[in-house]
Amino acid sequence: MNSALGTRRCRVAIQATWVGIALASCTMSEHLPAHPPASAIGDFPKDPMISVVSVSGAWHVALRTAPDQPPTQGTSTADLRITDVAGYPATGLSVTVTPWMPAMGHGSDQQTGVTPMELGRYVVDNVDLTMAGDWSLKLALSHSGTQDEAELPIHVL
Numbered sequence: 444m445n446s447a448l449g450t451r452r453c454r455v456a457i458q459a460t461w462v463g464i465a466l467a468s469c470t471m472s473e474h475l476p477a478h479p480p481a482s483a484i485g486d487f488p489k490d491p492m493i494s495v496v497s498v499s500g501a502w503h504v505a506l507r508t509a510p511d512q513p514p515t516q517g518t519s520t521a522d523l524r525i526t527d528v529a530g531y532p533a534t535g536l537s538v539t540v541t542p543w544m545p546a547m548g549h550g551s552d553q554q555t556g557v558t559p560m561e562l563g564r565y566v567v568d569n570v571d572l573t574m575a576g577d578w579s580l581k582l583a584l585s586h587s588g589t590q591d592e593a594e595l596p597i598h599v600l
């Protein structure tokens with residue numbers, strides 16, 4: 444028995460196992476994301492749909508939406524790009540986002556998830572706009588213990 448050959452066979456078998464696992468996980472991932480992770484979403488429109496200034500005046504917030512801008516009824520992803528008054532990216536903010544329909548006094552059943560990205564960019568998953576009409580995204584912004592708010596009006600088609 445050639446032991447070197449035996450070792451090689453074993454190594455090939457291990458590699459084949461890993462390839463099998465990799466293939467299996469690739470196949471599985473095709474079925475996963477109804478809501479892909481924020482980090483996987485790159486395609487927002489070049490121009491923001493709207494830009495607002497926070498209540499205190501400290502932050503400028505630009506909103507983009509995907510897959511449609513303006514968003515259609517259903518679940519969207521929002522991209523917030525936040526800068527300070529001098530135009531520098533606002534990194535390290537704590538951001539929460541609540542969809543709200545002011546005229547009807549209700550929000551949505553789903554909770555949004557906010558993922559901080561590079562350069563003052565915050566991607567908001569699971570923005571569930573359950574009806575057509577006028578909504579607003581209510582933002583709570585917290586930085587170094589200072590609280591602030593902003594509101595982004597959205598007309599949902």
Ligand SMILES: [Cu+2]
Binds near residue numbers: 544547549576
């Ligand atoms: Cu409503």
